[in-house]
Every structure is written in structure tokens, then in C-alpha cells.
Amino acid sequence: GIQVEQSPPDLILQEGANSTxxxxxxxxxxxxxxxxQNPWGQLINLFYIPSGTKQNGRLSATxxxxxxxxxxxxxxxxxxxxGVYFCAGGTGNQFYFGTGTSLTVIP
Amino acid sequence: xxxITQSPKYLFRxxxxxxxxxxxxxxxxxxxxxxxxxxxxxxxxxxxxxxxxDFQKGDIAEGYSVxxxxxxxxxxxxxxxxxxPTAFYLCASLDGRSWGYTFGSGTRLTVV
Numbered sequence: 590g591i592q593v594e595q596s597p598p599d600l601i602l603q604e605g606a607n608s609t610x611x612x613x614x615x616x617x618x619x620x621x622x623x624x625x626q627n628p629w630g631q632l633i634n635l636f637y638i639p640s641g642t643k644q645n646g647r648l649s650a651t652x653x654x655x656x657x658x659x660x661x662x663x664x665x666x667x668x669x670x671x672g673v674y675f676c677a678g679g680t681g682n683q684f685y686f687g688t689g690t691s692l693t694v695i696p
Numbered sequence: 697x698x699x700i701t702q703s704p705k706y707l708f709r710x711x712x713x714x715x716x717x718x719x720x721x722x723x724x725x726x727x728x729x730x731x732x733x734x735x736x737x738x739x740x741x742x743x744x745x746x747x748x749x750d751f752q753k754g755d756i757a758e759g760y761s762v763x764x765x766x767x768x769x770x771x772x773x774x775x776x777x778x779x780x781p782t783a784f785y786l787c788a789s790l791d792g793r794s795w796g797y798t799f800g801s802g803t804r805l806t807v808v
Contacts, residue, residue, distance in 0.1 A: 590755060593738070620795055630733075630784060632799040675738060677797075682727050682746055682790060683754075684797070686738040 591616045593687035595676060601693045607664045610674055610690045614657040618678035621652055623661050626673040626689070635661070635674075666694045698723045702787050702800035708808050709774070709781065717772045717803045719787035725798070727790040728770040732756060732783045733802075739786060745770055774805065782807050 592615035602608055612623075623635040636643050636650040638659065643650055647666075652659040659676055671694050677684040700721045709715045721728065727746045731739040741754030745764040759778025764770055774781045787800040 622795070622797060624797070624799075630786075630802045630804075632786065632788075632797075634796050634798070637795045677739075683741065683744065686731075686740075688736070688738040 591618060591679060591685045593676060593678060593685050595674075595687035595690050597690060598688070599691045599693075601695065602666050604666060604668060604694055604696050606666050606694075607662070608666060608692070610661040610663070610692075612659045612661075612676035612678075612687055614678050617654070617657060617680075619654075619680050620684065621654075621659055621676065621678040622684065623650055623659070624675045624677065625670075626675065628672060632675070663692075666692075668694045668696055670694050700787055700789060700798055700800035702785075702803050704803060705801065707803055707805045709805060710808060712776045714773055714775050715805065717774070717785055717787075717805070719770045719772065719800060720768055721770075721787075721789045721798070722768060723789055723791070723798060724767070725789035725791055726767070727792065728764070729788045729790070729797075730754075730760075730762065730770070730772045731786045731788065733786060734783050742772065742785075781805055 594613045638650045638652045640654045647664045649662045673689040675689045677686045703718045729744040730742040743762040745751040761773045785803045
């Protein structure tokens with residue numbers, strides 16, 4: 590299967606700071622998504638972004654499909670942004686997940 | 697509201713027992729998935745189903761079984777052949793138009 594590498598594995602931010610999370614894929618993918626897992630385990634879909642750039646409030650994502658990576662930007666971080674961020678990519682209906690970036694935002 | 701319901705939220709299993717985890721969706725999605733998550737790890741695919749009465753093995757299917765008799769339901773059975781079943785299990789469905797995943801809230805299975 591496709592290998593998905595996420596960096597950094599852990600991140601601690603002061604509230605209000607900005608951050609960039611990265612996701613690299615070992616092979617080309619035509620489906621790519623970013624998720625946020627809250628401390629209770631619930632996974633929420635943030636972006637479906639196989640290419641290009643999308644923005645949703647303080648979050649934005651960019652995927653450069655030809656170079657097999659994607660970036661998730663979090664601006665003006667808040668304590669509610671804490672949790673684990675996963676990217677997942679694949680072809681067809683099957684997605685492969687990275688091991689996540691654990692984000693802690695402190696007040 | 698549409699969504700995915702997983703039950704139970706917590707499940708304890710004795711060694712040698714089979715247990716079944718429930719996953720029901722009312723989103724009218726064709727594709728459904730079961731993932732396993734271990735502490736500090738990503739999600740690993742157990743089984744997926746793209747249509748009723750059809751399912752495919754994922755990367756870690758050994759010791760698990762599924763059925764898809766109805767579009768809304770995709771139960772997972774953890775059999776006694778699964779050597780290390782203690783984990784967090786997540787069910788998901790995929791919207792074939794938007795390619796958005798919807799996840800259930802998960803089942804934490806512990807072997808006692």
C-alpha cells in the first residue's frame with residue numbers, strides 16, 4: 590500500500606500562533622483528505638483536497654499532487670484546535686492514513 | 697440528522713470469545729469501512745464494502761469478519777483468532793459525490 594508520512598509528529602503552540610503540518614505520500618494519489626481527531630476519538634473531515642488550495646476559516650490546505658505532498662495551515666490557533674491531525678490518501682475508494690500530528694494548544 | 701452510529705461505545709471481551717461491533721449509517725452512502733486504531737498510531741484498514749453483499753479485505757483482515765446484508769449496516773466481528781484485539785475501532789462511510797468520509801464515534805474494545 591501507499592506509505593504516508595506526517596510531520597511533525599508532535600507540536601505544542603501558544604494560543605494565537607500559526608502552524609504548518611505536512612503530509613508526504615510514497616506514491617501518487619488521486620484522493621486526499623485531512624481529518625481532525627478530538628480528544629474523545631471523534632474524527633472530523635476537514636478538507637477533501639486532491640490538488641490545489643482550499644480555505645475554511647482559520648484552516649487552509651494546499652496539495653501539490655505532482656510532488657506528492659500536502660500542507661495544512663492553522664492560523665491564530667485556539668485551544669479547541671488541540672487533537673490529532675491525520676491526512677489520508679489513495680486511489681479509488683481506499684485511503685491510507687498517516688500516523689498523525691498531535692497538536693496541543695496552550696492558553 | 698444523518699450520520700453513523702457505532703455501538704457499543706465500550707466493550708470488554710474475554711479471551712476466546714467472538715464479539716460483534718455494530719455500525720449503522722443513514723447517509724445513503726454505498727461505501728463503508730472498518731478501521732483499527734492503536735495508541736499513537738494512524739488508522740489501519742480492516743475491511744471495506746463498496747456495495748451490498750460485497751466486501752474486500754484491507755491490510756489487517758486476519759481474525760476479523762464482516763457482512764453487508766443491508767446498505768445501512770456493516771457489522772464487524774472480532775473473532776477469537778485475532779491475537780491482539782484491544783484497540784479503538786472506527787467505522788466510516790464515503791460519500792461518492794463529494795469524497796468526504798464520515799466517521800462514527802468509535803468502539804473501544806478491551807480484552808480482559
